[in-house]
Amino acid sequence: MSDLFLVMPEIILAVGAMVTLMIGTFLGDRRVGAYQISALVTLAAAISAVAAVYGTNATAFSGTIGIDNFGNFAKYLIYGASFVCIMIAPRFFKAEMRGEYPVLIVLAALGMGIMVASRDMMTLYIGLELNSLAAYVLASFMRSDDRSSEAGLKYFVLGALASGMLLYGVSLLYGFTGSTQFADIGAALSSDISIGEIFGLIFVLSGLAFKISAVPFHMWTPDVYEGAPTPVTTFFASAPKVAAMALMTRVAIDAMGPAMGAWQQIVIFLALASIILGAVGAIGQKNIKRLLAYSSINNVGFMLIGLATGTQAGVEAILFYLLVYVVTTLGAFLVVLQLTDSDGNRVESIPALAGLSERRPGLAAALAVFLFSLAGIPPLFGFWPKFLVFEAAVNAGLVPLAVAGIAASVIGAFYYIAVIKTMYFDDKSDVEITGQGSVMDNAMLTASALWLSVIGYVFIPVLGVATASAAAVLF
Amino acid sequence: MGILSLMLAIPAIAAILCVFSGDRLARFVALGATLVNFILGLLLWARFEVGGAQWQFVERADIFGRFQYALGIDGIALMLILLSVFLMPLCILASWQAVKKQVGLFMAMFLLMETIVIGVFAAQDLILFYIFFEAALIPMYFIIGIWGGDNRKYAAFKFFLYTLLGSVLMLIAIIAMIHSAGTSDITVLLNHDFPKDMQFWLWLAFFASLAVKMPMFPVHTWLPDAHVQAPTAGSMILAGVLLKMGSYGFIRFLMPMFPDASADLMWLVFILSMIAVVYTSLVAFVQSDMKKLIAYSSVAHMAIVTAGLFAFNQQGLEGAMIIMLSHGVVSAALFFCVGVIYDRLHTREINRYGGLAQNMPAYAVFFLLFTMASIGLPGTSGFVGEFLSLLGVYEASSIVALICATGIILGAAYMLYLYRRVVFGDLTKDDVKAMTDLNAREWAIMVPLAAVALWMGIYPENFLAPIRDDVAAVVERLAEAKPAGDAQLAMPQVNLETATAQIAAPVQGAE
Numbered sequence: 001m002s003d004l005f006l007v008m009p010e011i012i013l014a015v016g017a018m019v020t021l022m023i024g025t026f027l028g029d030r031r032v033g034a035y036q037i038s039a040l041v042t043l044a045a046a047i048s049a050v051a052a053v054y055g056t057n058a059t060a061f062s063g064t065i066g067i068d069n070f071g072n073f074a075k076y077l078i079y080g081a082s083f084v085c086i087m088i089a090p091r092f093f094k095a096e097m098r099g100e101y102p103v104l105i106v107l108a109a110l111g112m113g114i115m116v117a118s119r120d121m122m123t124l125y126i127g128l129e130l131n132s133l134a135a136y137v138l139a140s141f142m143r144s145d146d147r148s149s150e151a152g153l154k155y156f157v158l159g160a161l162a163s164g165m166l167l168y169g170v171s172l173l174y175g176f177t178g179s180t181q182f183a184d185i186g187a188a189l190s191s192d193i194s195i196g197e198i199f200g201l202i203f204v205l206s207g208l209a210f211k212i213s214a215v216p217f218h219m220w221t222p223d224v225y226e227g228a229p230t231p232v233t234t235f236f237a238s239a240p241k242v243a244a245m246a247l248m249t250r251v252a253i254d255a256m257g258p259a260m261g262a263w264q265q266i267v268i269f270l271a272l273a274s275i276i277l278g279a280v281g282a283i284g285q286k287n288i289k290r291l292l293a294y295s296s297i298n299n300v301g302f303m304l305i306g307l308a309t310g311t312q313a314g315v316e317a318i319l320f321y322l323l324v325y326v327v328t329t330l331g332a333f334l335v336v337l338q339l340t341d342s343d344g345n346r347v348e349s350i351p352a353l354a355g356l357s358e359r360r361p362g363l364a365a366a367l368a369v370f371l372f373s374l375a376g377i378p379p380l381f382g383f384w385p386k387f388l389v390f391e392a393a394v395n396a397g398l399v400p401l402a403v404a405g406i407a408a409s410v411i412g413a414f415y416y417i418a419v420i421k422t423m424y425f426d427d428k429s430d431v432e433i434t435g436q437g438s439v440m441d442n443a444m445l446t447a448s449a450l451w452l453s454v455i456g457y458v459f460i461p462v463l464g465v466a467t468a469s470a471a472a473v474l475f
Numbered sequence: 476m477g478i479l480s481l482m483l484a485i486p487a488i489a490a491i492l493c494v495f496s497g498d499r500l501a502r503f504v505a506l507g508a509t510l511v512n513f514i515l516g517l518l519l520w521a522r523f524e525v526g527g528a529q530w531q532f533v534e535r536a537d538i539f540g541r542f543q544y545a546l547g548i549d550g551i552a553l554m555l556i557l558l559s560v561f562l563m564p565l566c567i568l569a570s571w572q573a574v575k576k577q578v579g580l581f582m583a584m585f586l587l588m589e590t591i592v593i594g595v596f597a598a599q600d601l602i603l604f605y606i607f608f609e610a611a612l613i614p615m616y617f618i619i620g621i622w623g624g625d626n627r628k629y630a631a632f633k634f635f636l637y638t639l640l641g642s643v644l645m646l647i648a649i650i651a652m653i654h655s656a657g658t659s660d661i662t663v664l665l666n667h668d669f670p671k672d673m674q675f676w677l678w679l680a681f682f683a684s685l686a687v688k689m690p691m692f693p694v695h696t697w698l699p700d701a702h703v704q705a706p707t708a709g710s711m712i713l714a715g716v717l718l719k720m721g722s723y724g725f726i727r728f729l730m731p732m733f734p735d736a737s738a739d740l741m742w743l744v745f746i747l748s749m750i751a752v753v754y755t756s757l758v759a760f761v762q763s764d765m766k767k768l769i770a771y772s773s774v775a776h777m778a779i780v781t782a783g784l785f786a787f788n789q790q791g792l793e794g795a796m797i798i799m800l801s802h803g804v805v806s807a808a809l810f811f812c813v814g815v816i817y818d819r820l821h822t823r824e825i826n827r828y829g830g831l832a833q834n835m836p837a838y839a840v841f842f843l844l845f846t847m848a849s850i851g852l853p854g855t856s857g858f859v860g861e862f863l864s865l866l867g868v869y870e871a872s873s874i875v876a877l878i879c880a881t882g883i884i885l886g887a888a889y890m891l892y893l894y895r896r897v898v899f900g901d902l903t904k905d906d907v908k909a910m911t912d913l914n915a916r917e918w919a920i921m922v923p924l925a926a927v928a929l930w931m932g933i934y935p936e937n938f939l940a941p942i943r944d945d946v947a948a949v950v951e952r953l954a955e956a957k958p959a960g961d962a963q964l965a966m967p968q969v970n971l972e973t974a975t976a977q978i979a980a981p982v983q984g985a986e
Contacts, residue, residue: 357577357580372613377612377613378606378607379606379607383606383609387602390646390650391653394650399651402647403644403647406643406646407640407643410636410639413635413636414632414636417632417635417636421632424620425620425627425628457538457539458538460539460541461538464540
C-alpha cells in the first residue's frame with residue numbers, strides 16, 4: 001500500500017482543517033452551523049479512514065510512521081473525543097463562538113494522530129508540538145476572560161519546558177544510540193546501557209509524564225483545567241490524555257523496552273505518586289473542574305500501573321482503561337456544561353450542587369454514575385479497567401504495587417462519594433440550577449451513563465479482542 | 476431464562492419503574508415485585524432436591540468474555556436467598572409510611588439491593604461474586620445518607636469507606652487466586668488446593684474483607700453508627716441480610732478454599748470471637764439508644780457464628796447457619812419493633828418509654844417473643860442455633876464454648892433489661908400514654924416474622940435438611956487440615972483417675 005494511503009486519516013484532517021478555516025473566514029464567524037458541520041464531517045471521514053486501514057501493520061515514510069492496531073485504536077478514541085468536543089462547544093460559547101475553535105481542535109487531533117502513529121523521535125516531536133500549539137491557543141480561547149488567558153499562558157510556559165526536556169532527552173538518546181527511530185534505539189539499548197542513555201531515557205519519560213500530567217509533573221493541570229473554557233477542558237481531559245498515554249506506552253515498550261529495568265522503578269514511582277496525590281489533592285477542592293483535574297491525575301496513576309508491568313496484559317489494560325476513562329470524562333463534563341443558574345452564569349462550585357438530586361434528578365443520577373465509575377466501584381463499568389490493571393500487576397509479580405494502589409483508591413473514593421453526598425444528602429443550596437442541554441447533549445449523556453452502568457460488561461469480549469490485537473503490536 | 480435470572484431481573488426492572496413513578500405507585504410496584512420474588516423463592520425451595528446434586532438451578536452464559544454469568548445454588552445459598560426474599564417485602568411494608576421524601580428512589584434502592592444480595596448468594600463465578608458483593612455498598616450508602624437520622628452523612632461515609640477498604644484487599648486476593656488456579660469458577664476453586672504459603676495471605680485478605688462486613692471485633696465500629704442512622708427498613712435489611720454476606724463468605728470461600736490457613740489461624744478467629752461476645756455484650760448493656768443496643772447484640776451474635784464456623788464440625792457449622800438465619804429474622808424483627816415505637820414518639824431513647832405493656836399489649840407480646848428468640852429461649856429459633864453451635868465449639872475447645880456461653884447469659888441480661896425498661900413499669904409519661912397499639916400493616920409484618928422464628932425453633936429440620944450435605948462437604952474439606960485430636964485451644968486433656976491420684980498423692984504423703 002502506498003505511504004499516502006496509510007496516512008489518509010491525517011491527510012483528511014489536514015485538508016479538512018484548512019477547508020474549515022476557509023469557511024470560517026469567508027462565511028464569517030456567525031455561520032456556526034457551516035464550520036461546525038465541516039469540522040464534524042472531517043473528523044467522521046478521518047474515523048472511517050482509520051477503519052479502512054484498521055488491521056494493517058505497516059510502516060510508512062522510511063519507518064518514521066507506523067500504521068498498526070495500537071495507533072488505530074488510539075486514533076478512534078482521539079478522533080471520537082474531538083468530535084464530541086466540537087459538538088458541545090456552541091451552546092457554551094454562545095456569542096463568542098468562532099470558527100477557530102473547530103479548526104484548532106481538528107489540528108490538535110491531527111497532531112495527536114501523528115503522535116500515536118510515530119515510530120521515530122522526530123515524528124513524535126512534530127506531532128506533539130502541533131497538538132500542544134493548538135492546545136495553548138484553545139486554553140486561552142476566551143480572550144476577554146482573565147482566567148482563560150492565565151490558563152493559556154501557564155500551559156504554554158510549562159508545556160514549553162516539558163518539550164525542552166523531551167528534546168534534550170531525545171538528543172541524548174540520539175547521541176548515544178545513533179538513531180532517532182524507536183526500533184534502532186531499542187536495539188542499541190538491548191546491550192549495556194550507558195549513563196548517557198539512562199539520562200536520555202529519564203528526560204524523555206519526564207517530558208511525556210508532563211503531558212499525561214503524572215505527579216510530580218502535574219502542577220499545571222488543576223489551574224489549566226479550571227481556567228480553560230469548559231469545552232476546552234473537556235478536550236484536554238479526554239483526547240490528549242489518550243494520545244500522550246498511548247505515546248508514552250509506545251516509547252516505553254517499543255524504544256525502551258529492552259531497558260525496562262531502568263525505567264520500571266520510575267514508572268512505579270510516577271504511578272503511586274499520581275494515585276496518592278491525585279486522591280489527596282482532590283479532597284479539599286471546591287471547584288468541580290479542579291476536582292476532575294485531580295481525578296484525571298489519579299486515573300493516570302492507575303494506567304501507569306499497567307505500564308509498569310511492561311507486559312502485554314498491562315498494555316491491554318491501559319487501552320481498555322483509556323476507553324472507559326474517555327467515556328466517563330466526556331460524560332462528567334457534559335454534566336458540568338449544563339450547570340448554569342437562572343441568570344446564565346456558570347456554576348462550578350461543588351457546594352452549589354447541594355440538592356441537585358431534587359432539582360435535576362436525571363443530571364444528578366448521571367453524575368453519580370460517572371463519579372462512582374471513576375472511583376471504580378462495581379457494578380459500574382469503571383471497575384473493569386481497574387480490575388484489568390491490577391490483574392496485570394499481580395500476574396507480573398508486582399503485588400505490593402497492586403496492594404498500595406488499591407488501598408490508595410479508597411482515598412480516591414472518599415472525594416467522589418463526597419460530591420455524591422453533596423448532591424443527594426445535603427439540603428438544597430441557594431443556587432437554582434436551571435441549565436438545559438440540547439437533545440444531542442442529553443442523548444450522549446444518557447448513552448454514556450447507561451454504557452457505564454452495567455451494559456458495558458456485555459462489550460468486554462469485543463473490546464477485549466480489540467485491545468489484545470492493539471497491544472500485540474508492541475510485543 | 477432460569478428462575479434465578481428471573482429473581483435477579485424482576486427487582487432490577489421494578490427499580491427502574493419505581494424511579495419514574497409517583498410515590499403511591501412506587502410503593503405498590505416495590506411491594507408487588509418483592510412479593511413475586513418471594514413466591515419465586517418458595518418455588519426454588521419446593522423444587523430444590525435435598526440430597527440431589529450439590530449445585531442446582533445452574534445457569535451459565537458466556538456473555539462477559541473474561542468471566543462467566545454463572546448462577547447456581549446449594550442448600551446454604553438457598554437458605555440465605557430465602558431469607559432475603561422473605562425480608563424484602565416486609566421492609567417495603569415497614570417503610571410504607573415512614574419514608575416520605577423521594578419515595579420512588581427509596582423503593583428503587585431497596586429493589587436494587589434485593590437484586591444484589593440474591594446475586595451475591597447465587598454467583599458461581601468469583602468475579603461476578605465480587606461485583607455483587609461490592610455493589611451492595613451503593614444502595615446502602617444512599618439509603619443511610621438520604622433517609623437516615625440526623626448524623627446520617629457521617630454514618631454513610633463511615634459505612635462506605637470502612638467496607639470498601641476491607642473489600643479491595645479481597646480483590647487482590649481474587650486476582651491472585653484466578654492467576655494461580657487458572658479459573659474463576661467457584662465450583663472448581665472449591666476443590667482447588669492452593670499452595671500453603673499462598674493460602675495464608677489469601678486467607679488474610681479475605682478475612683480483612685469479610686470481617687468488616689460481618690462485622691467482627693475490632694472492625695465492628697461502623698455497624699452501630701450505620702444502624703442508628705439508617706431508617707428502620709435500612710436497619711432491617713442491614714442486620715437481616717447484609718451482615719450475612721460476611722458469614723456466607725466465610726463458609727463459601729474462606730474455609731473450603733483455604734483449609735490449611737483456616738486451621739492455622741483458627742486461634743485468631745476464636746480469640747476475636749471470644750472478645751467480641753463478651754465485650755460487645757457488655758457494651759450493649761450500657762447503651763441508652765435502643766438501636767445501638769440491638770446493633771451491638773448483632774455483633775455478639777455474629778461472633779458466635781464465627782466461633783461455630785471455626786469449630787470445623789457438622790454441629791458447629793449447622794448451628795452457625797441456623798444462627799445466621801435466625802438472627803436475620805429476629806434482628807430484623809427487633810429493629811422493626813424499635814421502628815414501630817419510633818414512628819409514634821420519634822425517639823430511640825430507652826428512658827423516654829416505659830409501661831407500654833398497658834397501652835400496647837399486642838406490641839408487648841411480639842416484642843417479648845423476639846426478645847426471647849434473641850436470647851435463645853428453647854422453642855425459638857435462637858435456641859437451636861446457639862445450642863448447636865456451642866455444642867460444636869465445645870468439641871473443638873471447651874474454653875471457647877465456656878466464654879461464648881457467658882455471652883449468651885449477658886445477652887439475656889441486656890435484652891431483658893431493655894425489655895423491662897421499655898415495656899414494663901408504670902405508664903407515667905403523657906406522650907407515651909397516647910401511643911396506640913399495632914395497626915393492620917404492622918400486624919402484617921409482625922406475624923410472618925414471629926411465625927418463622929417459632930417454626931425455626933420448634934421444627935428446624937426444614938431448614939437444616941437442605942444445608943446438611945453442603946455443610947458436610949465443607950467439613951470434609953477441612954478434615955485434613957483440622958488440628959489432630961483436640962483443638963489447639965483446648966484444655967489439656969486430663970485423665971480423671973490420674974488427676975485424682977495426683978491430687979491425692981501429696982495428701983497421702985503428708986499423712
